[in-house]
Amino acid sequence: MDTPDYRRVPDHITVAVVGAGPAGLGVARVLRDLAIPDVWVLERGQVGESFRKWPSSTRLLTPSFPGNVFGMTDLNAISFDSSPGWSLKREHPDGPDYAKYLNMAADAFRLNVQCGLQVKSLETEADYMLLHTNHGEVRADFVIWACGQFAAPSDGGLIGGEHGMHYASVRRWEDLPGEDFCIIGGYESGIDAAIGLSNAGKRATVLDAGMPWKDNNKDPSRALSPFTHQRLSAALPRGNITLEDDADIVAISRDGEGFNVLACDGRSWRTPNAPILATGFGSGTAPVSEWFDYDEAGLPRLTTQDESTELPGLFLVGPEVSHNGYLFCFIYKFRQRFAVVARAIAGRLGADTSVLELYRNNNMYLDNLSCCEDDKCLC
Amino acid sequence: MDTPDYRRVPDHITVAVVGAGPAGLGVARVLRDLAIPDVWVLERGQVGESFRKWPSSTRLLTPSFPGNVFGMTDLNAISFDSSPGWSLKREHPDGPDYAKYLNMAADAFRLNVQCGLQVKSLETEADYMLLHTNHGEVRADFVIWACGQFAAPSDGGLIGGEHGMHYASVRRWEDLPGEDFCIIGGYESGIDAAIGLSNAGKRATVLDAGMPWKDNNKDPSRALSPFTHQRLSAALPRGNITLEDDADIVAISRDGEGFNVLACDGRSWRTPNAPILATGFGSGTAPVSEWFDYDEAGLPRLTTQDESTELPGLFLVGPEVSHNGYLFCFIYKFRQRFAVVARAIAGRLGADTSVLELYRNNNMYLDNLSCCEDDKCLC
Numbered sequence: 001m002d003t004p005d006y007r008r009v010p011d012h013i014t015v016a017v018v019g020a021g022p023a024g025l026g027v028a029r030v031l032r033d034l035a036i037p038d039v040w041v042l043e044r045g046q047v048g049e050s051f052r053k054w055p056s057s058t059r060l061l062t063p064s065f066p067g068n069v070f071g072m073t074d075l076n077a078i079s080f081d082s083s084p085g086w087s088l089k090r091e092h093p094d095g096p097d098y099a100k101y102l103n104m105a106a107d108a109f110r111l112n113v114q115c116g117l118q119v120k121s122l123e124t125e126a127d128y129m130l131l132h133t134n135h136g137e138v139r140a141d142f143v144i145w146a147c148g149q150f151a152a153p154s155d156g157g158l159i160g161g162e163h164g165m166h167y168a169s170v171r172r173w174e175d176l177p178g179e180d181f182c183i184i185g186g187y188e189s190g191i192d193a194a195i196g197l198s199n200a201g202k203r204a205t206v207l208d209a210g211m212p213w214k215d216n217n218k219d220p221s222r223a224l225s226p227f228t229h230q231r232l233s234a235a236l237p238r239g240n241i242t243l244e245d246d247a248d249i250v251a252i253s254r255d256g257e258g259f260n261v262l263a264c265d266g267r268s269w270r271t272p273n274a275p276i277l278a279t280g281f282g283s284g285t286a287p288v289s290e291w292f293d294y295d296e297a298g299l300p301r302l303t304t305q306d307e308s309t310e311l312p313g314l315f316l317v318g319p320e321v322s323h324n325g326y327l328f329c330f331i332y333k334f335r336q337r338f339a340v341v342a343r344a345i346a347g348r349l350g351a352d353t354s355v356l357e358l359y360r361n362n363n364m365y366l367d368n369l370s371c372c373e374d375d376k377c378l379c
Numbered sequence: 380m381d382t383p384d385y386r387r388v389p390d391h392i393t394v395a396v397v398g399a400g401p402a403g404l405g406v407a408r409v410l411r412d413l414a415i416p417d418v419w420v421l422e423r424g425q426v427g428e429s430f431r432k433w434p435s436s437t438r439l440l441t442p443s444f445p446g447n448v449f450g451m452t453d454l455n456a457i458s459f460d461s462s463p464g465w466s467l468k469r470e471h472p473d474g475p476d477y478a479k480y481l482n483m484a485a486d487a488f489r490l491n492v493q494c495g496l497q498v499k500s501l502e503t504e505a506d507y508m509l510l511h512t513n514h515g516e517v518r519a520d521f522v523i524w525a526c527g528q529f530a531a532p533s534d535g536g537l538i539g540g541e542h543g544m545h546y547a548s549v550r551r552w553e554d555l556p557g558e559d560f561c562i563i564g565g566y567e568s569g570i571d572a573a574i575g576l577s578n579a580g581k582r583a584t585v586l587d588a589g590m591p592w593k594d595n596n597k598d599p600s601r602a603l604s605p606f607t608h609q610r611l612s613a614a615l616p617r618g619n620i621t622l623e624d625d626a627d628i629v630a631i632s633r634d635g636e637g638f639n640v641l642a643c644d645g646r647s648w649r650t651p652n653a654p655i656l657a658t659g660f661g662s663g664t665a666p667v668s669e670w671f672d673y674d675e676a677g678l679p680r681l682t683t684q685d686e687s688t689e690l691p692g693l694f695l696v697g698p699e700v701s702h703n704g705y706l707f708c709f710i711y712k713f714r715q716r717f718a719v720v721a722r723a724i725a726g727r728l729g730a731d732t733s734v735l736e737l738y739r740n741n742n743m744y745l746d747n748l749s750c751c752e753d754d755k756c757l758c
Contacts, residue, residue, distance in 0.1 A: 063442030063470055065454060066599055068755035070712050071742045075444060075451060079757075086597060086756045089608040091442055091470075104758035218465060220445055229468040333449050363450045363742060376447035377465045378458075379483035 007135045009114040014038040015345060016131055016140035018119045019284075020047045022331050023318030023338075024146030025102055026078035029109045030342035033355050039111075041146075042131075042138070044118035047106050048099025050150035056172045057196045059092035061188060061225040062330055071363060075332040078105060080362035092227060122288045122314070129313060142345050144315045145288060149281035156279030158184070159251035163259055164277040167193055174200035178273035181205070182261050184249045186212045190278030191228050194243075195235045203240045205269065206278075207261065209248035218377040221327040244269075283320060292316075304367075305344040306337055315341045323369050336366035386514045388493040393417040394724060395510055395519035397498045398663075399426045401710050402697030402717075403525030404481055405457035408488045409721035412734050418490075420525075421510075421517070423497035426485050427478025429529035435551045436575045438471035440567060440604040441709055450742060454711040457484060459741035471606060501667045501693070508692060521724050523694045524667060528660035535658030537563070538630035542638055543656040546572055553579035557652035560584070561640050563628045565591045569657030570607050573622075574614045582619045584648065585657075586640065588627035597756040600706040623648075662699060671695075683746075684723040685716055694720045702748050715745035 015031060017024045020043035031039045043049065062075040064085030074083035076098070084093055084101040093101065106113050116135070122143065123130040131138040153168040155161025167189045170176065173196035181197055183190045186208030194204040206213075213232065217223035224232070235241055247269075251262040258272040285292055285300055291311040292300040299322045301309045306321055308314040319329040321337055328334040339359040346353045359365040394410060396403045399422035410418045422428065441454040443464030453462035455477070463472055463480040472480065485492050495514070501522065502509040510517040532547040534540030546568045549555065552575035560576055562569045565587030573583040585592075592611065596602035603611070614620055626648075630641040637651040664671055664679055670690040671679040678701045680688045685700055687693040698708040700716055707713040718738040725732045738744040 062446070063444055064605060065442055066597060066605070066756060067441070067454060067709075067711055069598060070715065070745070072451065072454060072711050073755075075446060081755050082758045083597075083756050085605040087758045089605055089612075091605045091609060101758065108757040218445060218462075219448060226443060226445070226464040226468055226470045230470060233468075330446075332446055332451050336449065366449070376452075376460045377445060377462050378487040379461045379466045379480065 007114065007117065009040045009042065009112075009117065009138060010038070011137070012128065012139040013040050014140070014349070015040070015142045015144060016119075016129075016138055017041045017144045017146050018131075019043060019146035019148065019318075020102070020106065020113050020115070021050060021146065021148050021318070022078045022102065023148070023334060024144070025106055025109070025111060026335050027144055027146060027317045027338040027341055028111045029079050029105075030338045030359070031345065032109060032111065034342055034346045034351050034353060036342075036346060036349065036351060041106075041111055041113045042117045042119055042133070043113060043115045046099075046115050047113060048095075048102040050148050051095035051099040051102070053150070053168075053171070054095025055167070055170050055192070055196060056094065057199065058192055059094055059227070060098060061092075061227055062220075062332060063091040063227065064088070064093065065091065073362060073364070075330070078102070078331065078335055079109070080359070080364050082108065120287055122291060124311065142313050142315065144317055144341060145285055146317045147284035148318060149284045149320065152282040152284055152286060153277070154280050154282040155277050156185070158249065158277070158279065160253050161277065161279075163252040163254045163274060165274040166277045166279075168281070170276070173197050173202070176200075176202070176273070179203060180271060181273055182207060182259070182269050182271040182275040183278050184261065184275055185278030185280065186210070186243065186245075187278065187280075188224065188228060189280070190276075191224060191232055193276050193278055194241045195231050198235045198238055198240050201240075203242075205242040205244060205271075207244045207247035207249050207263070207269065209246070211245035213243055214245075219327075221329050221333070284318065285316070285320065288314065306341050307344065315344070317341055326369065336364055339365040340367055386493065386496065388419045388421065388491070388496065388517060389417070390516070391507065391518040392419050393519070393728070394419070394521045394523060395498075395508075395517055396420045396523045396525050397510075398422060398525035398527065398697075399481070399485065399492050399494070400429060400525065400527050400697070401457045401481065402527070402713060403523070404485055404488070404490060405714050406523055406525060406696045406717040406720055407490045408458050408484075409717045409738070410724065411488060411490065413721055413725045413730050413732060415721075415725060415728065415730060420485075420490055420492045421496045421498055421512070422492060422494045425478075425494050426492060427474075427481040429527050430474035430478040430481070432529070432547075432550070433474025434546070434549050434571070434575060435473065436578065437571055438473055438606070439477060440471075440606055441599075441711060442470040442606065443467070443472065444470065452741060452743070454709070457481070457710065457714055458488070459738070459743050461487065499666055501670060503690065521692050521694065523696055523720060524664055525696050526663035527697060528663045528699065531661040531663055531665060532656070533659050533661040534656050535564070537628065537656070537658065539632050540656065540658075542631045542633045542653060544653040545656045545658075547660070549655070552576050552581070555579075555581070555652070558582060559650060560652055561586060561638070561648050561650040561654040562657050563640065563654055564657030564659065565589070565622065565624075566657065566659075567603065567607060568659070569655075570603060570611055572655050572657055573620045574610050577614045577617055577619050580619075584621040584623060584650075586623045586626035586628050586642070586648065588625070590624035592622055593624075600708050600712070663697065664695070664699065667693065685720050686723065694723070696720055705748065715743055718744040719746055
């Protein structure tokens with residue numbers, strides 16, 4: 001990869017893909033297979049930037065296995081011809097390992113990636129979109145927004161949220177000063193934090209309005225993953241994790257001796273250390289939010305081609321894609337929409353799209369969204 | 380499930396599926412979806428019999444994840460509408476847990492399973508096949524052989540193989556008397572044995588003619604799984620596992636003080652305890668071997684419909700299915716052939732097979748074997 005301070009991207013390109021994570025690299029690969037010229041991936045940091053910043057003990061939740069040859073593409077692969085399970089020899093890569101795979105993929109797919117270029121805003125002109133960056137302007141006929149949410153931590157609207165420490169800001173649980181922590185939120189991040197703290201010999205109390213650790217939902221986007229269930233089962237007997245359900249936290253306050261975490265029913269928890277906020281993430285679309293409409297859940301409204309309903313030519317790929325209430329928030333889900341976006345762009349450019357049949361045959365082209373409605377777990 | 384000593388299966392049935400493991404239950408489910416009448420699964424022990432006998436620390440090698448709804452069916456599921464990852468909340472179930480899932484599946488699919496009925500041999504009559512069992516005879520128009528290989532341990536033709544102890548005969552590594560073990564064979568079973576012994580605080584020396592632990596083959600049927608790589612990496616720093624490549628073992632001898640393990644180049648290893656044989660498994664087809672032809676690798680020769688080349692009406696499902704050198708030895712592979720066998724039988728009975736499109740759409744119907752020829756791991 002090039003050094004961040006050297007700009008190679010031309011002034012006017014066909015497609016600007018913003019973000020060199022799994023979504024951006026994955027969709028750029030499809031565009032390359034379609035022989036779309038002048039496609040550039042613009043990345044504020046390095047390839048896989050957010051993954052490089054994950055807490056050291058955090059792992060991908062979906063297990064990698066190189067089942068590609070029999071149509072069971074590695075769940076963490078961004079293409080049907082690559083497998084982090086095979087190249088990294090790990091089922092659950094950590095963030096930096098996964099960034100390595102993304103780097104290998106960018107090379108293997110021969111993608112144009114411009115690192116160190118941060119897109120700050122988007123303006124429309126008559127015939128193109130104008131991206132303002134930290135290294136001048138880029139004109140693009142199409143823009144595919146592919147920024148993840150890790151860089152947009154949210155405190156979930158808590159009163160006094162500024163007293164908390166967001167999950168995404170922690171690099172190593174063992175380095176946190178203090179022995180006793182409250183964690184607000186009991187989904188994947190909250191349980192990961194609890195396990196990380198427990199493994200470091202610290203005590204963790206997880207507070208959640210519901211009981212995600214008991215949720216039997218069949219959609220992995222709504223319930224804990226088997227990996228997390230398994231890790232939690234292994235950690236619980238140690239006795240330093242407490243799971244508190246029915247704790248709908250609304251506020252954090254601070255006094256001379258520590259922090260007070262308040263639930264809506266009046267109960268409260270004292271903790272000497274800043275509460276960990278496992279309260280989720282905002283949208284990765286913030287720099288271009290004026291060009292998207294958002295639904296009640298804060299998700300960008302999209303056409304059936306994953307194009308902004310507000311600005312033709314601006315597409316979205318990645319974990320914020322949703323349709324009919326179905327979240328595409330895992331790699332194995334959102335990668336199935338890369339080909340949909342690529343076909344839309346290729347169609348407008350008059351390019352041949354026959355190669356996309358290969359994507360369909362490899363379970364990498366999901367355009368019939370009714371499939372998601374079946375109950376697929378009898379047992 | 381019924382008790383083993385009570386026979387419910389009628390004298391004459393349409394399809395006898397022999398073996399209530401993942402292969403037998405999986406193919407029986409497809410036949411039920413096709414509304415084929417009088418299908419019975421005949422099982423010598425209980426549902427999932429072999430899995431119940433696995434060493435206690437052994438886990439399924441392929442990771443379970445309930446990705447079914449997005450077309451990424453749990454790798455260990457026997458149908459596209461079930462997921463052991465979801466029902467067991469484990470990525471790598473142990474044998475008894477997986478047997479639980481199989482039991483749930485047999486119930487959920489409302490299959491006819493006759494436990495405690497062991498098929499000992501097969502004879503042909505003019506219009507049907509006659510199965511001799513421990514509870515009388517069963518006449519069947521079609522027979523689907525679905526016995527796994529775990530019950531057929533092989534010493535790989537070692538001289539003095541009777542001095543060894545086969546991997547499949549061990550229930551708990553920590554219960555083995557002795558502190559120091561030679562393991563003959565370094566593929567999945569051998570490495571699993573080494574890790575099991577190491578975890579129990581014992582020393583293990585793995586002897587293999589090649590170097591499977593370094594093999595970078597892209598086919599998981601030929602190289603160690605990511606799960607095993609990961610477990611081995613975690614165990615090696617403990618220092619009690621030795622991996623010896625280029626050790627082509629040909630003989631075991633025994634004297635008053637222990638055992639001698641001899642390689643073809645004249646080197647030998649002394650060990651006080653019976654060497655562990657991780658030398659693989661024979662064929663699960665032994666009781667009907669006269670009705671199959673076998674290739675040089677000892678695999679049954681099959682038609683493109685997975686029918687015996689020697690006896691029309693006798694089909695094979697499970698890990699011994701192979702075509703063009705491709706092994707279907709994982710659940711996620713061999714399950715893709717259930718529908719092929721079911722279609723062949725349904726076709727001869729004149730049954731409607733349109734429901735099988737659902738199987739094709741769910742990556743559970745692999746009839747184009749050329750798919751396996753692609754290189755699907757660029758990185």
